[in-house]
Amino acid sequence: MFINGNSASCFSAVVLSVSGLLLVFTIAVLPAVADEIEIEEIEYRELPQETESPETVSPETESPETVSPETVQPDTIVSPEPDETTGSIYNEEPVEPVEMQPFRLLDSEVPAGTMQRLSWYTSETLTGLAQATPVLVSHGVGPGPRLCIIAAVHGDELNGIEIVRSLLYGLNPAKLNGTVIGVPIVNLHGFRQGSRYLPDRRDLNRYFPGNPGGSSASRIAYSFFNSVVIHCDYLVDLHTGSFHRTNLPQIRADLNNESVLHLTRGFGATVVLHGKGRTGTLRGAATRAGVPAVTVEVGEPMRYQPEEVAHGVKALRSLLNHLRMVSSFRFWREPQPTYYRSNWVRANSEGILKSKVELGQSVSEDELLGTITDPITNARSEIRSPHNGRILGMALNQTMMPGYAAYHIGIRRTEVELAEETYLDDITTEDEEEFAESDDGRD
Numbered sequence: 001m002f003i004n005g006n007s008a009s010c011f012s013a014v015v016l017s018v019s020g021l022l023l024v025f026t027i028a029v030l031p032a033v034a035d036e037i038e039i040e041e042i043e044y045r046e047l048p049q050e051t052e053s054p055e056t057v058s059p060e061t062e063s064p065e066t067v068s069p070e071t072v073q074p075d076t077i078v079s080p081e082p083d084e085t086t087g088s089i090y091n092e093e094p095v096e097p098v099e100m101q102p103f104r105l106l107d108s109e110v111p112a113g114t115m116q117r118l119s120w121y122t123s124e125t126l127t128g129l130a131q132a133t134p135v136l137v138s139h140g141v142g143p144g145p146r147l148c149i150i151a152a153v154h155g156d157e158l159n160g161i162e163i164v165r166s167l168l169y170g171l172n173p174a175k176l177n178g179t180v181i182g183v184p185i186v187n188l189h190g191f192r193q194g195s196r197y198l199p200d201r202r203d204l205n206r207y208f209p210g211n212p213g214g215s216s217a218s219r220i221a222y223s224f225f226n227s228v229v230i231h232c233d234y235l236v237d238l239h240t241g242s243f244h245r246t247n248l249p250q251i252r253a254d255l256n257n258e259s260v261l262h263l264t265r266g267f268g269a270t271v272v273l274h275g276k277g278r279t280g281t282l283r284g285a286a287t288r289a290g291v292p293a294v295t296v297e298v299g300e301p302m303r304y305q306p307e308e309v310a311h312g313v314k315a316l317r318s319l320l321n322h323l324r325m326v327s328s329f330r331f332w333r334e335p336q337p338t339y340y341r342s343n344w345v346r347a348n349s350e351g352i353l354k355s356k357v358e359l360g361q362s363v364s365e366d367e368l369l370g371t372i373t374d375p376i377t378n379a380r381s382e383i384r385s386p387h388n389g390r391i392l393g394m395a396l397n398q399t400m401m402p403g404y405a406a407y408h409i410g411i412r413r414t415e416v417e418l419a420e421e422t423y424l425d426d427i428t429t430e431d432e433e434e435f436a437e438s439d440d441g442r443d
Contacts, residue, residue: 034441103146103179105231110139113174118185120227122220131189135228136168136182144178148291149316150234151183153205153239153282155190155197157302160238163298163312170313175196178325181232186224196242196301208285225285234263234323235286235293238312245405247302248360249311252283257340259292265335266322267296269316273392273410274337279362300396339410342392347372347400349381354397357407362390369407372400387411 043385066071076183100112116139119132149167151160161184168182185191200203202217209229210222229235241247250271253264265270277284286293296315299308320326347353355370357363363385373380383406393408400406 002392018431021085029391041410048149055274063203067284073365094188100141100143103137105137105181106227110137110179111227112139113141115168116170120224122223132185133188136164136184137182138168138171138173138176138182140173140176140178140325141179141217145233145323146179146181146231147234147236147320147323147325148183149182149231149236149238149423150186150228150282151238152187154242155185155187155193155195155235156202157196157238157240158302158304159240159308159312160296161185161191162304163238163316166309166313167316175327176325177327178323180320180325181228183228186394194302204282205282207291208280208282208377212397216348221282225282225289226370229282229286230289232286232291234289235283236316237282237286237293237295239295239297240299240301240395241297242301244396245393246299246396247297247300247360247408248391249308250298250392251314252277252295252297252346253293254287255340257292260287262292263319266319267335268318269336270296270311270315271336271392272340273284274340279407287437297393305312323330323380336346337390337410339392339412341411343387343409343411344405345369345383345386345407345409346402347383347404347406348402349374349379350401351375351381351399352397353406355394357391357394358396359391363409364388385409 089395101369102109102111104110106118106120108116108118110118116137118135118137120135121132149164151164153200164182164184168180170185171180187198187204190197190204193199196203198217198220200216201213204217204221207215207217207221209225210220211218212222215223239247248271250273251264251267252273252275253260254276255261255264255272255274256276275285277295279293282294283295295310295386298312299305317326336434347373351372353370353372356368357370365385365388367385369383369385370384371380385407387409389409389411390408391409395404395406
């Protein structure tokens with residue numbers, strides 16, 4: 001193709017103009033773009049330094065497994081007057097609804113988000129008529145464990161009955177994960193008679209898991225164990241002292257069992273005492289059947305004690321939070337010590353006991369615990385502590401006989417001492433009491 005001189009000159013001018021524009025763009029625009037890119041990169045690198053990791057915990061904040069809830073007002077599912085014994089426990093957030101199946105127990109179904117009163121029947125009665133024992137079931141709207149809380153295996157232990165009532169009727173199943181099963185009175189026979197025992201004078205808490213072809217007590221134990229207990233994931237068995245003795249609020253548990261140990265960490269400011277659970281007790285039988293169980297001791301028999309009941313309800317509310325069955329909590333004070341050994345100190349003479357120490361008090365070796373005075377001869381004997389420890393249980397001031405268990409002392413152990421005690425798995429609190437006396441305010 002032929003291009004004349006004028007056309008070539010015009011073409012050269014256009015090329016030079018375009019080249020000039022590109023040069024201006026390069027000089028003027030690109031540095032600004034580069035600056036913006038550099039700034040964005042600097043800001044991006046600084047972001048991780050300004051953002052705290054979601055796993056970071058403030059030094060003033062403790063894990064909910066080691067710190068227990070403060071008391072807040074519980075929600076109620078019926079609209080009763082506020083219960084002064086429960087204190088205020090929760091300000092719960094509604095559980096995010098999921099499709100939950102009804103909970104099946106005792107040939108009944110409890111829909112999610114509801115509470116129902118079921119009945120457990122035992123035909124072993126003196127009249128031959130079946131008695132209906134109430135079983136309260138609060139079935140939540142979210143997934144969670146099945147926690148069973150029972151009381152009055154011994155019919156004269158009133159504090160536990162009130163703890164179960166206050167707790168169950170203070171729960172709102174619409175704000176609950178899992179299921180809470182409450183049996184306020186297991187030994188309905190003894191409760192109606194104001195007695196620790198069954199009508200045949202047997203101790204029901206010596207016959208679990210029971211035998212369908214055994215004694216009356218064994219048949220009742222078998223029925224309750226298989227109708228209720230084996231359907232639970234965890235079990236809390238509430239008790240008090242026995243025979244005019246009182247117990248500091250405490251947890252009794254086999255701390256060698258990891259599942260049981262996990263359960264004990266949820267009770268907040270409550271003393272823990274190690275013990276495997278003797279044969280025949282509900283706690284021991286449930287744990288051996290795969291249902292981690294603990295005993296909670298609170299106060300004395302035949303009395304309703306508001307302070308002990310309030311502590312029990314608060315401890316169980318703390319446990320619900322620990323098991324993630326409720327969504328919110330507030331802090332409780334630090335947990336109490338754990339005792340791996342304990343010892344009952346006994347009377348060596350008869351007379352009237354006058355205690356010099358109080359429940360929960362720390363004592364030193366050879367410290368005076370109390371005196372026993374003979375009302376006829378005026379002779380007086382002393383009871384002194386054989387250990388450094390703490391009073392976990394004690395006899396109320398009363399008439400004493402030689403050998404009567406007067407003071408239950410929890411004994412602290414260092415890590416070195418615990419390592420040297422190779423018999424820890426074999427000797428427990430319950431074992432010591434079994435050899436000494438059939439009933440010393442234990443399970």
